[in-house]
Amino acid sequence: MPVFEYETLKINVDEDGFMENPEEWNEDIAKALASTEDVTDITEEHWKIINYLRDYFKQYGIAPMIRKLCKETGFPLKRIYELFPSGPAKGACKVAGLAKPTGCV
Amino acid sequence: MKNIKIRDISSPVEQLAEIKLEELYPLPPPYDKIEEQPGFKNLSPEIRAKYEASLDGVMAVGLKKPESEEEEKKLIDAFISGLNKLFTKENNWTFLQPLTLSMEYCARCQTCNMDCPIYVGSGMKEIYRPTYRSEVLRRLYFKYVKKGSKIYKSFQNGGIELNWELIARLFELSYRCTLCRRCAQSCPIGVDNGLITHELRKMFSMEMGLSPKELHEKGTVQQLEVGSSTGMNALVVKDNMEFIDEDISERTGIKVESKWDVEGAEILLIHNSGEILTWPENPGAFALILDAAGIKWTLSSDLVGYDGVNYGLFYDDVQLARVAMKHLEIAKKLKVKKIVMGECGHESKAMGVIADRIFEGAVPRETAMTLMNDIVFSGKIKLNPERNWFPVTLHDPCNLTRSMGVIEPQRKVLRYIAPKFREMEPHGVRNYCCGGGSGFAVMSAYNFSDWRIQVASRMKFEQVLNAFADESPGPETPKYVCAPCSNCKGAFRDMFDFYGAKTKSGLYYAGLVELIVNAMVDVNEGFIDFDMM
Amino acid sequence: MFWLFIFTYLSVLIFLAVVIYKFIKIATAPVHLRWELYPVPHEKGKASYGGSILEEVDWWTKKREKDHLGELKVMVPEILLLKGVWEHNKELWLGSFPFHFALYLFIGNIALLVIGTLLEITGISPFVFKANSFWNSFWIIFRTVIDVLIWVGSILGILGSFRLLFTRIVNRNLSLYSTPSHYFNIIFIGAIYATALIWRLNDSDMVRNLMVYYFVIITFSKEIAVDLPLQIPAIGFVHIIISLLFIIYLPFTHMTHFFAKYFTYHSVRWEDTPNAPGSKIAERVGAQLNQTVTWAAPHIGADGNKNWIAIASAAPSKEAKR
Ligand code: SF4
Numbered sequence: 016m017p018v019f020e021y022e023t024l025k026i027n028v029d030e031d032g033f034m035e036n037p038e039e040w041n042e043d044i045a046k047a048l049a050s051t052e053d054v055t056d057i058t059e060e061h062w063k064i065i066n067y068l069r070d071y072f073k074q075y076g077i078a079p080m081i082r083k084l085c086k087e088t089g090f091p092l093k094r095i096y097e098l099f100p101s102g103p104a105k106g107a108c109k110v111a112g113l114a115k116p117t118g119c120v
Numbered sequence: 121m122k123n124i125k126i127r128d129i130s131s132p133v134e135q136l137a138e139i140k141l142e143e144l145y146p147l148p149p150p151y152d153k154i155e156e157q158p159g160f161k162n163l164s165p166e167i168r169a170k171y172e173a174s175l176d177g178v179m180a181v182g183l184k185k186p187e188s189e190e191e192e193k194k195l196i197d198a199f200i201s202g203l204n205k206l207f208t209k210e211n212n213w214t215f216l217q218p219l220t221l222s223m224e225y226c227a228r229c230q231t232c233n234m235d236c237p238i239y240v241g242s243g244m245k246e247i248y249r250p251t252y253r254s255e256v257l258r259r260l261y262f263k264y265v266k267k268g269s270k271i272y273k274s275f276q277n278g279g280i281e282l283n284w285e286l287i288a289r290l291f292e293l294s295y296r297c298t299l300c301r302r303c304a305q306s307c308p309i310g311v312d313n314g315l316i317t318h319e320l321r322k323m324f325s326m327e328m329g330l331s332p333k334e335l336h337e338k339g340t341v342q343q344l345e346v347g348s349s350t351g352m353n354a355l356v357v358k359d360n361m362e363f364i365d366e367d368i369s370e371r372t373g374i375k376v377e378s379k380w381d382v383e384g385a386e387i388l389l390i391h392n393s394g395e396i397l398t399w400p401e402n403p404g405a406f407a408l409i410l411d412a413a414g415i416k417w418t419l420s421s422d423l424v425g426y427d428g429v430n431y432g433l434f435y436d437d438v439q440l441a442r443v444a445m446k447h448l449e450i451a452k453k454l455k456v457k458k459i460v461m462g463e464c465g466h467e468s469k470a471m472g473v474i475a476d477r478i479f480e481g482a483v484p485r486e487t488a489m490t491l492m493n494d495i496v497f498s499g500k501i502k503l504n505p506e507r508n509w510f511p512v513t514l515h516d517p518c519n520l521t522r523s524m525g526v527i528e529p530q531r532k533v534l535r536y537i538a539p540k541f542r543e544m545e546p547h548g549v550r551n552y553c554c555g556g557g558s559g560f561a562v563m564s565a566y567n568f569s570d571w572r573i574q575v576a577s578r579m580k581f582e583q584v585l586n587a588f589a590d591e592s593p594g595p596e597t598p599k600y601v602c603a604p605c606s607n608c609k610g611a612f613r614d615m616f617d618f619y620g621a622k623t624k625s626g627l628y629y630a631g632l633v634e635l636i637v638n639a640m641v642d643v644n645e646g647f648i649d650f651d652m653m
Numbered sequence: 654m655f656w657l658f659i660f661t662y663l664s665v666l667i668f669l670a671v672v673i674y675k676f677i678k679i680a681t682a683p684v685h686l687r688w689e690l691y692p693v694p695h696e697k698g699k700a701s702y703g704g705s706i707l708e709e710v711d712w713w714t715k716k717r718e719k720d721h722l723g724e725l726k727v728m729v730p731e732i733l734l735l736k737g738v739w740e741h742n743k744e745l746w747l748g749s750f751p752f753h754f755a756l757y758l759f760i761g762n763i764a765l766l767v768i769g770t771l772l773e774i775t776g777i778s779p780f781v782f783k784a785n786s787f788w789n790s791f792w793i794i795f796r797t798v799i800d801v802l803i804w805v806g807s808i809l810g811i812l813g814s815f816r817l818l819f820t821r822i823v824n825r826n827l828s829l830y831s832t833p834s835h836y837f838n839i840i841f842i843g844a845i846y847a848t849a850l851i852w853r854l855n856d857s858d859m860v861r862n863l864m865v866y867y868f869v870i871i872t873f874s875k876e877i878a879v880d881l882p883l884q885i886p887a888i889g890f891v892h893i894i895i896s897l898l899f900i901i902y903l904p905f906t907h908m909t910h911f912f913a914k915y916f917t918y919h920s921v922r923w924e925d926t927p928n929a930p931g932s933k934i935a936e937r938v939g940a941q942l943n944q945t946v947t948w949a950a951p952h953i954g955a956d957g958n959k960n961w962i963a964i965a966s967a968a969p970s971k972e973a974k975r
């Protein structure tokens with residue numbers, strides 16, 4: 016299992032850089048992971064998305080539908096791509112400490 | 121290594137082949153500048169120390185290096201044992217005849233080579249030649265499985281040295297072919313190199329337990345345990361469909377409601393559940409059209425019943441059978457007249473053709489293409505083709521066309537509802553794979569997506585650009601690639617994202633049913649909204 | 654030259670025995686899962702674009718009509734003209750086509766010679782005839798045809814062999830994948846063509862001699878066999894012996910594709926029979942599902958007793974998480 020190191024943090028990640036143990040996530044880790052996703056500064060907007068993803072994940076154990084994410088946070092998909100250049104699934108979910116999405120998504 | 125030969129697969133060199141961007145098949149502008157392309161992620165030395173990347177510096181799977189000599193020996197023995205089982209009727213009756221024919225009768229004429237989009241896309245890299253991995257397996261087959269004098273066998277078929285290097289590389293190499301079977305169409309003898317790849321993967325999975333996580337643990341195993349390869353359980357999927365119903369009703373002005381577990385329905389509709397999570401307009405559009413056509417249909421909320429994917433098709437006959445049996449069981453339980461497979465190529469092929477001989481007393485199955493063609497021309501829904509004002513081209517999923525012969529229905533629909541429809545070249549039964557075939561679209565570990573997008577999808581990307589060559593090249597004209605398959609859509613998304621093709625060329629992708637709904641007169645205008653895609 | 658006839662019988666016997674054995678082995682292989690590859694030419698009205706009956710709504714209620722003529726339309730140009738190679742590999746076709754076509758001409762000759770002998774047996778002798786009779790002209794034409802086939806076949810064959818050998822050596826795509834046997838086989842077959850041509854060049858009675866040889870073989874007539882050596886030149890013997898050796902060798906090589914191709918097309922590429930309840934396929938598959946699985950990966954859950962049905966109905970074994 017690869018270990019991602021950022022400043023003093025050591026995070027267990029999978030081969031795609033997603034957290035292996037999502038329950039260990041915290042805001043510092045989010046910042047660390049954001050650095051791998053071309054997100055230099057986590058703004059209010061970023062947090063809104065991250066928090067929604069975390070809450071949903073806690074409840075259902077998987078990532079929400081992208082469309083749901085857009086609707087519930089009020090961001091159009093385009094904006095999400097601007098905030099997280101690799102997109103909602105690969106970018107936002109990773110920073111939010113979710114496990115890598117699976118299946119044909 | 122330069123001038124790679126068959127036997128070099130067991131060479132001790134650190135890496136057999138290297139991919140250089142400037143050697144790949146050239147793309148048309150504005151994608152022709154190598155310096156502007158993202159290129160390949162390099163693997164870190166730590167990863168390379170632990171995992172096998174000795175084929176081409178790319179890892180699809182991440183095979184661990186054996187830690188001791190004993191372990192290595194055990195793996196080699198397991199490989200030989202698997203190799204032998206592959207040729208027994210007890211273990212491999214499912215494909216024994218075609219496999220043996222493909223092993224024994226290849227004329228090594230290389231007539232198949234130039235039909236492989238990966239080989240051509242890679243700039244003709246030796247290791248990606250359709251016959252390279254086949255020839256390695258063939259030599260092993262003659263050496264370890266076929267009886268006969270050693271000298272005669274190597275005179276006839278050439279020799280090969282079996283070692284761990286070979287196994288590690290051959291394993292990765294079995295994930296450098298999309299099983300698109302385009303090469304098989306051009307083989308005069310009827311040898312199928314795609315099948316050979318398929319059998320190799322099976323041997324690794326069924327004997328040695330080696331397969332990509334995305335297809336196995338997170339794929340078929342998760343599907344059989346939780347209900348879906350996406351991880352959605354019945355509760356989540358119902359919740360999501362409810363959301364889709366609301367969303368679609370709101371956008372179209374037509375009340376849509378998904379039906380669940382309706383006994384005696386005409387149609388059991390099984391989507392690739394990736395659609396529900398990622399492309400919700402697709403299942404939404406299905407619901408809307410089926411209702412409008414007055415068909416009694418249902419979804420199933422049973423375990424596996426709401427996810428039509430069957431990754432077993434790509435790597436493991438037992439997993440294939442397990443998933444297929446579940447689908448059939450549910451259809452029987454619901455006493456439906458037929459199963460309709462949603463817009464998913466491999467689901468259609470797995471259920472429609474491949475599993476046909478696993479099912480006993482099966483429920484009839486039909487593809488969505490056929491059903492949609494029927495509905496569109498039945499007169500039950502009113503359509504205004506002018507609403508699809510943008511240029512449209514059609515991508516043919518290999519599984520639907522080459523492996524099932526479902527070619528015309530989707531075209532008939534498009535020729536009618538999309539006035540600016542144009543074909544790509546080649547198309548239909550001779551199409552190029554999207555590059556996401558055989559599970560590639562869901563595989564992205566390490567640097568595999570870099571390879572998949574730039575090599576496996578290369579010919580497709582070029583083809584799409586050429587199909588719209590008569591339109592204004594920039595984003596001002598949105599261009600719609602109709603890809604009636606979830607896997608293919610995943611591949612297009614990644615390809616377009618990678619090159620920034622949405623902003624540079626205005627390329628968009630989605631399915632067939634979305635175009636139908638977009639043209640429906642009773643629906644609010646603008647169902648297809650490029651700003652949202 | 655008695656031994657030559659014994660050798661001929663032996664060669665033909667070995668050839669037939671091995672080919673029949675191989676044929677039966679392929680033909681009795683288990684029913685496999687469907688793996689057809691479109692275009693399938695017997696799909697009536699749809700073959701031209703590669704379509705299938707699966708394009709029809711409720712296809713299982715429709716009658717499946719097989720267009721056998723459609724299959725022939727694909728097979729004939731494929732076999733005779735090597736259409737696939739022409740379309741996808743022109744460089745190779747330049748050698749492969751004459752090489753194979755010459756073989757067809759020679760095989761055609763064998764057929765003609767057998768027919769000629771059968772006529773002879775019925776009493777229509779090619780050697781005693783009345784001038785200007787029907788049979789007189791018949792035999793003249795008959796022998797001329799054979800003669801022409803020898804000329805055309807051997808010259809075409811020699812050219813094809815050289816070209817093929819050249820391509821296999823010079824073209825890297827092919828040389829990388831060629832084993833010693835490939836070169837050997839071409840030279841072997843090339844030698845058949847070459848000796849035929851040399852024989853013909855040296856012997857204006859070659860056709861007549863061949864006819865005698867076939868007559869002896871088919872009628873087992875010992876008397877003529879004793880006379881024969883006087884009439885066939887040395888090169889003729891060389892030709893016959895090389896040809897017989899080749900007949901023995903052929904079934905042990907991948908060149909048996911000449912009949913295996915039947916199966917790759919008819920039993921795999923074009924094999925699209927649905928598994929209808931109560932059909933032969935259903936019955937055979939049912940039996941196959943009873944076979945024991947011994948794949949060793951943990952998720953299979955094989956224990957040495959469980960058959961396919963038991964394995965496929967079970968959930969993946971828990972050790973699957975690895
Ligand atoms: S697979 Fe077919 S086309 Fe390719 S080398 Fe073998 S015989 Fe020739």
Ligand code: SF4
Nearest residue numbers: 236297300301303314
């Ligand atoms: S199946 Fe497709 S990807 Fe694989 S070798 Fe053949 S043409 Fe290439």
